[in-house]
Amino acid sequence: INPNTGEMKLQRLMEVVDKVEDYATQIALSTARERNPDAQLGDFIAEQLPPMDFGRIAAQSAKQVIVQKVREAERDRQYDEYKDRIGEIVNGTVKRVEYGNVIVDLGRGEAIIRRDELIPRENYKYGDRVRAYVYDVRREQRGPQIFLSRTHPQFMAKLFTMEVPEIYDGIIEIKSVARDPGSRAKIAVISRDSSIDPVGACVGMRGSRVQAVVGELQGEKIDIIPWSPSAASFIVNALQPAEVAKVVLDEDAERIEVVVPDDQLSLAIGRRGQNVRLASQLTGWDIDILTEQEESERRQKEFVERSALFMEALDVDEMVGQVLASEGFTSVEEVAYVDSGEISSIDGFDEDTASEIQTRAREYLEKIEAEHDEKRKALGVKDELRDIPGVTTAM
Known part of the structure; x- marks a missing residue:
């Protein structure tokens, strides 16, 4: 042709x-x-x-097929060109806006920024220049197949890479990013060179580097956090600007309890929970915030409950129950099967006392086990079910 x-x-x-x-x-x-x-x-x-004598309908059909094949070839070329550019920042021009979605002309391709991938309150019109992050490229039958984002956490990370030479050169590493697009963000960084302050390098002279990123993100406030291999230290840093009094880690559940002074509670939680939510996303830990007063009241309640449990189960007086609770014992099982030396070493206890307490604890557990077994039989639950690994009599 x-x-x-x-x-x-x-x-x-x-x-x-x-x-x-x-x-x-x-x-x-x-x-x-x-x-x-x-x-x-x-x-x-x-x-x-020889040329074929096409009628009007046949010619129109041939035209449609040719146009379709040309478009398919263009889409294949576009896919092949951009499939390896996922994770990059691209620049383009707004071609049109459809139902809040922005169609971007990249020169040799057409991309889309969906409404939920735009920073809140952003408005684009035809001809505007736009910069965005390529987060997906996939084959689509119709419409754009290059998907861009301005809310993706890595968009901010890539902007810092462009603005901070130390990040580009690999001297400073971005460990994690958390964003509430258009409002606030936290980024954790670490330096491989002890002579370079990672936070200061990202901020730049008079804040020039971080302000360049803030300007691109429509004024999004950015907290630059020093990363630490210690989960507790990292979480304390991530909760800045709030002051932390104490942290208690549960590594198995990846959960942490953070105790803050009473006047720091609102600062630690943030507006609508923003600060603690971003800190949780940044660190990968679930974070519970307590004031010092709340923690004191809770621990006092737990102490009273444990003391009462030991008094009833072991048939001991209030003083002995409180001593066991204050020594960190949390259940009758711990008392029954801990090394007897841990009990006899308690001030005021001896080996005979420890032996008697453990005997009572085991008798109590055997009694509870027998009661559960009796209930099981009354309900018609067979022994085979009880003997399944992991199944207890209480279940």
Whole structure:
């Protein structure tokens, strides 16, 4: 097809073979050399075909097929060009806005920023320049297949990489990012060179580097946090600007209890829980915030409950129950099966006292086990079910 005149010519490619098996696609070597003396086996000879007399409908159908194939080829080229650019920042021009979604012209491709991938209160119109993060490229039957984001955490990370040479060179590493797009963000950084302050390098002279990122993110406030291999230290840093009095880690559940002074509670939680939510996203830990007064009241309640448990289960007086609770014992099982030396070493206790307390604890547990077993039998639960690994009599 001549793109200038629209003239169309038809050709048929014939493969040069020694023995013709398909006369529609093959031509004998001897015949091919009559047309081209240099023809060799495996070559293709172009044979001009007479123009076809298309009617209006047939011509329109042919046009539609050709246009469709051209579009498919363009989409394949676009996919191949951008599939390896996931994770990069690209620049483009707003082509149009559809139902809040921004269609971006990238020059050699068309991309989309969905409404939920735009920073709140951002408004784009035709011709505006836009910078965004490529977070996905996939084959689609219709519409753009390059997906951009301005709310993705890595968009901010890439902006810092562009603004801070130490990050680009690998001297400073971005460990994690948490964002509430358009409002606030936290970024954790660490320096591989002890002589370089990672926070100061990211802030820049008079805040020039961080302000360049803030400007691109529509004024989003950014807390730059020093990363620490210690989970407790990292979480304390992540909760800045709030002051932390104490932390208690539960590493198995990846949960942490943070105790703050009473006047720091609102600062630690943040507006609508923003500060603690971002800190949790940044560190990967679930964070519970308590005031010093709340923690004191809770621990006092737990102490009273444990003391009462030991008094009832072990048939001891209030003083002994309180001593066991204050020594950190939390259950009758701990008392029953801990090394007897831990009990006898308590001030005022001896080996005989420890032995008597553990005997009572084991008798109590055996009694509870027997009661559960009796209930099981009354309910008709068979012994085989009880003997399944992991199943207890209480269950």
